[in-house]
Amino acid sequence: xxxxxxxxxxxxxxxxxxxxxxxxxxxxxxxxxxxxxxxxxxxxxxxxxxxxxxxxxxxxxxxxxxxxxxxxxxxxxxxxxxxxxxxxxxxxxxxxxxxxxxxxxxxxxxxxxxxxxxxxxxxxxxxxxxxxxxxxxxxxxxxxxxxxxxxxxxxxxxxxxxxxxxxxxxxxxxxxxxxxxxxxxxxxxxxxxxxxxxxxxxxxxxxxxxxxxxxxxxxxxxxxxxxxxxxxxxxxxxxxxxxxxxxxxxxxxxxxxxxxxxxxxxxxxxxxxxxxxxxxxxxxxxxxxxxxxxxxxxxxxxxxxxxxxxxxxxxxxxxxxxxxxxxxxxxxxxxxxxxxxxxxxxx
Numbered sequence: 001x002x003x004x005x006x007x008x009x010x011x012x013x014x015x016x017x018x019x020x021x022x023x024x025x026x027x028x029x030x031x032x033x034x035x036x037x038x039x040x041x042x043x044x045x046x047x048x049x050x051x052x053x054x055x056x057x058x059x060x061x062x063x064x065x066x067x068x069x070x071x072x073x074x075x076x077x078x079x080x081x082x083x084x085x086x087x088x089x090x091x092x093x094x095x096x097x098x099x100x101x102x103x104x105x106x107x108x109x110x111x112x113x114x115x116x117x118x119x120x121x122x123x124x125x126x127x128x129x130x131x132x133x134x135x136x137x138x139x140x141x142x143x144x145x146x147x148x149x150x151x152x153x154x155x156x157x158x159x160x161x162x163x164x165x166x167x168x169x170x171x172x173x174x175x176x177x178x179x180x181x182x183x184x185x186x187x188x189x190x191x192x193x194x195x196x197x198x199x200x201x202x203x204x205x206x207x208x209x210x211x212x213x214x215x216x217x218x219x220x221x222x223x224x225x226x227x228x229x230x231x232x233x234x235x236x237x238x239x240x241x242x243x244x245x246x247x248x249x250x251x252x253x254x255x256x257x258x259x260x261x262x263x264x265x266x267x268x269x270x271x272x273x274x275x276x277x278x279x280x281x282x283x284x285x286x287x288x289x290x291x292x293x294x295x296x297x298x299x300x301x302x303x304x305x306x307x308x309x310x311x312x313x314x315x316x317x318x319x320x321x322x323x324x325x326x327x328x329x330x331x332x333x334x335x336x337x338x339x340x341x342x343x344x345x346x347x
Contacts, residue, residue: 082110145181
């Protein structure tokens with residue numbers, strides 16, 4: 001117990017140092033920008049309680065405006081991981097899964113934020129046996145609209161064509177849900193930014209890491225954890241359309257173990273600070289039951305149900321009630337059975 005407490009305190013100190021290190025650009029008034037994190041949680045692998053402590057300490061120190069999570073799991077004996085993190089951090093949360101509410105297990109993506117969530121939508125990505133989903137949430141960030149979208153694409157090495165189709169569906173979903181404000185799109189794309197399947201994204205979006213750090217640094221970066229058996233590749237990304245937000249700083253985070261040797265995940269996280277390119281005052285829709293310019297205090301772990309229909313073949317609720325999904329490998333002959341750079345079972 002004492003060793004775990006000492007490790008926890010050391011991890012907290014390291015997270016605070018990390019928060020200070022995530023500042024290649026000068027400090028700014030929060031009203032001039034927005035910060036985002038994307039992280040693949042690695043579901044419940046390898047001592048989730050210990051990993052959760054590292055993640056919580058880091059997110060608390062960084063205090064991002066939006067957190068995009070992938071491989072979020074809920075099952076008997078394991079509360080929804082995103083809701084658990086949200087409760088510990090005092091954040092709002094929306095969760096999307098292809099598994100229906102009430103299923104014994106549910107698996108998917110989530111968005112966490114301290115800000116009001118005006119609406120949320122989700123869509124399944126084809127092929128439907130690949131168990132992939134994209135989630136959109138419209139946030140009111142200090143009086144400005146921000147659309148946040150998280151996804152997790154197909155993972156096999158030979159699955160470029162599947163990912164290309166999922167990117168097409170993802171972009172159609174982005175177009176259908178986008179409002180008048182800025183947009184951040186992020187997640188685990190299971191592809192490096194220069195791979196062919198991401199070409200439509202490159203044509204329309206700024207890669208925050210490359211924009212903030214330069215091509216040379218971006219070429220040598222990885223978001224896969226070599227300590228967990230992965231080849232070094234940058235497959236987790238944060239994107240924004242040019243002209244809506246400017247990437248001022250971007251860092252790989254959670255890329256070192258805690259003092260007790262605990263790694264946060266088999267992926268590293270990505271943190272970015274974006275700057276608004278226009279003056280304050282873009283109209284924002286009211287949060288249900290409130291004034292958008294006077295956000296209500298965050299309700300820890302609160303889930304918002306979608307206020308508009310989801311353009312999908314089926315419409316699983318983003319409510320976190322019920323239980324998240326199965327992360328077992330799909331049977332051979334489905335949307336690909338070989339794991340992509342991953343010694344663990346991934347879905």
